Every structure is written in C-alpha cells, then in structure tokens.
Amino acid sequence: MILANKDVLGLEEMPAEEILGVLDIAAQFRAVFDRPVRSVPIMRGRTVVNFFHEPSTRTRISFELAEKRLSADIVNFSAATSSFKKGETLRDTAENLAAMKIDMLIVRHGSPGSARYLAKVLECSVINAGDGGHEHPTQGLLDIMTMRQRLGDLRGRKVTIIGDIAHSRVARSNIWGLTKLGAEVTLCGPPTMVPGALAKLGEKVRVEHDLRTAVADADVLNVLRIQLERGAGKGFPSNREYHRMYGITEDVVHGLKPEAFVMHPGPMNRDVEIASEVADGPRQVILDQVANGVAVRMALIYLLSGGDPRALGGSTA
Ligand code: CP
Numbered sequence: 001m002i003l004a005n006k007d008v009l010g011l012e013e014m015p016a017e018e019i020l021g022v023l024d025i026a027a028q029f030r031a032v033f034d035r036p037v038r039s040v041p042i043m044r045g046r047t048v049v050n051f052f053h054e055p056s057t058r059t060r061i062s063f064e065l066a067e068k069r070l071s072a073d074i075v076n077f078s079a080a081t082s083s084f085k086k087g088e089t090l091r092d093t094a095e096n097l098a099a100m101k102i103d104m105l106i107v108r109h110g111s112p113g114s115a116r117y118l119a120k121v122l123e124c125s126v127i128n129a130g131d132g133g134h135e136h137p138t139q140g141l142l143d144i145m146t147m148r149q150r151l152g153d154l155r156g157r158k159v160t161i162i163g164d165i166a167h168s169r170v171a172r173s174n175i176w177g178l179t180k181l182g183a184e185v186t187l188c189g190p191p192t193m194v195p196g197a198l199a200k201l202g203e204k205v206r207v208e209h210d211l212r213t214a215v216a217d218a219d220v221l222n223v224l225r226i227q228l229e230r231g232a233g234k235g236f237p238s239n240r241e242y243h244r245m246y247g248i249t250e251d252v253v254h255g256l257k258p259e260a261f262v263m264h265p266g267p268m269n270r271d272v273e274i275a276s277e278v279a280d281g282p283r284q285v286i287l288d289q290v291a292n293g294v295a296v297r298m299a300l301i302y303l304l305s306g307g308d309p310r311a312l313g314g315s316t317a
Contacts, residue, residue: 002018002021002022002025002303002309003018003021003022003300003303003304004018006119006124006125006126006304007115007116007119007125007126007127007128007304008125008126008127008128008137008138008300008304009115009116009119009126009128009135009137010128010134010135010137010172010173010176011135011137011140011141011173011176011177011180012135012172012176014137014176014177014180015180016180016181019141019144019177019180019181020181021303021309022141022296022299022300022303023141023144023145023148023296023299024309025299025302025303025307025309025312026141026145026292026295026296026298026299027145027295028299028312029069029294029295029298029299029302030291030292030295032069032298033291033294033295038069039068039069039070039071040069040070040071041071042070042071042302042307042311043067043070043071043072043301043302043305044071044072045073046072046073046103046104046305047072047073047074047075047101047102047103047104048063048067048072048073048074048075048102048103048104048105048106048301049074049075049076049077049097049102049104049105049106050063050064050067050074050075050076050077050106050129051077051094051097051105051106051107051108052076052077052078052079052106052107052108052129053079053084053090053107053108053109053110054108054109054110054130056108056129056130057266057267058265058266058267058290058293059108059129059130059136059138059139059293060076060108060129062138062290062293062294062297063106063127063129063138063297064076065294066294066295066297066298066301067301069294069298070298070301070302072103072301075097075102077093077097090109090114090117090118091117091118091121094118094121094122095121095122098122098123098124102124103124103125103305104124104125104126104127104301104304104305105118105122105124105125105126105127106126106127106129107126107127107128107129107131108129108130108131109130109131109132110131110132111131111132112131112132112133112134113131113132113134114131114132115127115128115129115131116128116131125304125305127297127300127301127304130169131169132169133166133167133168133169133172134169134172135169135172135173135176136169136170136172136173136265137173137177138293138296138297138300139169139170139173139174139265139293140170140172140173140174140176140177141173141177141296141300142289142292142293142295142296143170143173143174143177143222143263143265143289144174144177144178144181145292145295145296146263146285146288146289146292147159147178147183147219147220147263149288149292150261150285151219151220153182154178154181154182154183155181155182155183156182156183156184157182157183157184157219157220158183158184158186158217158218158219158220159174159178159183159184159185159186159218159219159220159222160185160186160187160188160214160215160218160220160221160222161174161175161185161186161187161188161222161224162188162189162211162214162215162221162222162223162224162246162248162273163188163189163193163223163224163225163226163246163273164189164193164224164225164226164227164235165187165189165193165194165198165224166192166193166194166195166198166235167193167227168224168227170222170224170265171187171224174222175187175201175202175205176201178204179201179202179204179205182204183204184204184206185202185204185205185206186205186206186207186208186214186218187199187205187206187207187208188207188208188209188210188211188214188215188246189209189246190209190235190236190242190245190246191209192235192236193235193236194207194209195207211245211246211252212252212255215252215255215256215260216255217257218256218257218260219257219259219260220260220261220262220263221248221256221260221261221262221263222263222264222265223248223262223263223264223273223274224264224265224273225264225265225266225267225268225269225273226239226242226269226272226273239269239272242272242273243271243272243273243275246273247271247272247273247274247275248262248273248274248275248278249275249277249278250275250277250278250281252278253278253281253283256283260283261283261284261285262274262278262281262283262284262285262286263284263285263286263289264279264284264286264289265289266286266289266290268286
C-alpha cells in the first residue's frame, strides 16, 4: 500500500515515501504513452467525477485523459449548468453525486479547505485539483517528477520559485514536496507577494527579493503565473514594471548555471512573468510538465482505487 489515506488533499500531509512511491508508479504509466495503444483496462467499471468549480485547461483535461487511459467511466460536472446555479450547496451537490455510487471525486474549488471538507463528508476518495490559495498537490507532484527526470535525487538541489507566492497553491505544494525530498527552496518576488514570513515554512526555505541573487546558483527556476484574478495585480505598479524587475528573460537565463532549466505550471502570462523567447526556448521543460501531469494523475487514481503496484511490474522504492 503506497497511499495511507483514502484521499489526496495536499503534499503537506504526504510523507516523502508516499511521494516517491507515487512518482515511481507515474514513471511506469509515463512509459505507456510511448506505446501505440495508450490505455490500459485497469479501471474498467469504476466511476470518476471531475467536479470543477473554477476554470481549468491543463488539470481538467489531464485528469480526464488519465481516467480515460485507465478505462474508467467519467462524468464531467459543470457548475455553470448545474443546480449550483439554483443555490444548492457544495456539500449537497457532492452528496447527491456520491449517492449515484461514484468511486472518486476530483475537486477544484476557489475556497481553501473545500477538498478536505468534501473528503470528510464523503465515503469515496477525493483528489484535490486545486483549492483556492491552499494546495495543488497533483501540480506539485508533476513538477517534482519533471525535476527528478533531469536531476535524479533532489537532495541538496536548489529550486527557485519566482512570483506571486502569497497567492499560490502551486508554490505551497512545491515547497512541501521539495523540502521533504531534501531540496533547498528559494522564494523570490516583490515583498508584497513574497512576505519574509514565508521562510518559516521550513529550514530549507529562504526568501530572496533580488532576482539575480535568487537564481545565481539555482538548478531549477519554477516561474509562477501572476494571478491577476486573485488580486495579485495590486502587489506591483504595472505588468511592465513586474517584467522589468522579476520577469524571466533571455538575459536572466544567460546568467544561470549551464544545466539549469525553467518550468512554469501554466497558464502563462507571456512577457509578464516569462518572456516569450524563454517560454519557447531550449531551457524550458513546460510541455514535459504537462505530459507528466497525466502520468501522475493516472498513478494517484490507480493507487486510490486499490491498484497493486506489483501488478504493474516495477519497483516501488
Ligand atoms: N497548472 C494548472 O493548474 O493549470 P489549469 O488552471 O489550466 O488547470
């Protein structure tokens, strides 16, 4: 058994051994992508509901593809066309779905704690696909998988996360997961977005407001989206000013260690937090992140459904 809980709600509560176990299974599913037939029949007869209450491209499609490639039955819930619009509560909606005998609920919601709340009241497994500014564990896992593909063991590796850390669930999941695996994390951005108190998240976490200092010895830059819809725009005078101070440009990339690479969880604000030349350039691994996302989600769904890692034929170390 790799996962001790029935739910995946965040990396803060996921032990390092579980993270590594999930990534090992994800690597095996990633290999399935290269086959002519990309699906496996192991979730036949199981039902997964994608319960998204916020816009999403990558996470929603990635979960749906993961479910399809595992041959699960899928229901996509749309808040805009549901009785949510008539005032039905989140809990009532989820309990009604559960009454129809579903096996798993994938939840994205704007409120921190929403996935945990549903996990408490439902018997089926819940995966947090992003809850407000709290956590986005599957993004954290796919980011870590992408780093480990290039760097191997992350102990002692330096990861700099740049941007709107205060509003970022991606940053939180990265910080918890990376530090558990022994990486050192530097958080960089303007003080309005990267309060010094964030260094209290762990002894392997530091805050550095000067971009050049923050990236000088980094193995990885993880560049976060400026979340204008969550009020991040108030944290700096203009997009142009942000780009000038904290944008990852070709000039910044030229100053990196030769093997360092650039990540972005998407969606990108081109020429705000990342210059187009970098977003499309040779040092980025952004679409590898996306591909790994499907594999990570296949692994989690498989394991939460009681899948036996030994049945896949790989190690689970
Ligand atoms: N990275 C991410 O969560 O993207 P979406 O909002 O498109 O799902």
